[in-house]
Amino acid sequence: MMKIAISANTTELTSPVDARFGRCAYFLIVDLDDMQVTAVPNRAQEQNDGAGIQAARIVMENGATAVLTGHCGPNAYRTLNAAGIAVYTGVTGTAAEAMAQFRDGKLSASTGPNALSHAGMPPATS
Numbered sequence: 001m002m003k004i005a006i007s008a009n010t011t012e013l014t015s016p017v018d019a020r021f022g023r024c025a026y027f028l029i030v031d032l033d034d035m036q037v038t039a040v041p042n043r044a045q046e047q048n049d050g051a052g053i054q055a056a057r058i059v060m061e062n063g064a065t066a067v068l069t070g071h072c073g074p075n076a077y078r079t080l081n082a083a084g085i086a087v088y089t090g091v092t093g094t095a096a097e098a099m100a101q102f103r104d105g106k107l108s109a110s111t112g113p114n115a116l117s118h119a120g121m122p123p124a125t126s
Contacts, residue, residue, distance in 0.1 A: 002032045004102060005064035006095045011039035013096040019070025021115075022052035028095050029062045032103060038062070052076030059085060068098045068107070071115035078113075089114045 007024035008015040018024035023045045029038045040062055044054030052072070056079035059067055066086040080087050086109040091098045101107050 001063075002066075003062065003064045004030050004032065004066045004068060004099065005059045005062065006030065006091075006098055007042075007067070007069040008039075008095050013037060013094065013099070015095050017068065017070060017091050017093060017095055017098050021067065021069040021072045022055045022076050024055070024069070027055075027059060027062065027064075029064060030099055032099075050075070053079050056080045056083070056085075066102065066109075068095075068102055072110070072113050073115045074113040076113070077110070 006028040007018040007021050008026045008028045009018050011026055013028065024042050025045065027040045027042060029040055040058060042055055042058060044051040044058065047054060052075045056076045060083050064085060066088060067080060068088045068091045070091060072087050072089050077087055088107045089110045
């Protein structure tokens, strides 16, 4: 059984891939064997610190072996990499398009993070 996690804006495969791994609204967990999709809310998105690490834990808890996202920071990348989860960054389009590209072998795993630490943080309010 192979599962992938796609960072997404909504709970549907028609959702655009969310560019922010740690701050996405949902992870779409797709079982590539039976194409079943489970939308998992990203509880980490509102955290002040450690959103990427917490988001990586959510992905791990859901059994994904790969992540498809736009950007992944260094802490999240290290956490996913240590768990043996391949990270694919620079992914755009809809979640369904990303899944098809992955399934067809058209995506390459990243060799490191492609975002700065805390890059997805919301602006500070005064």
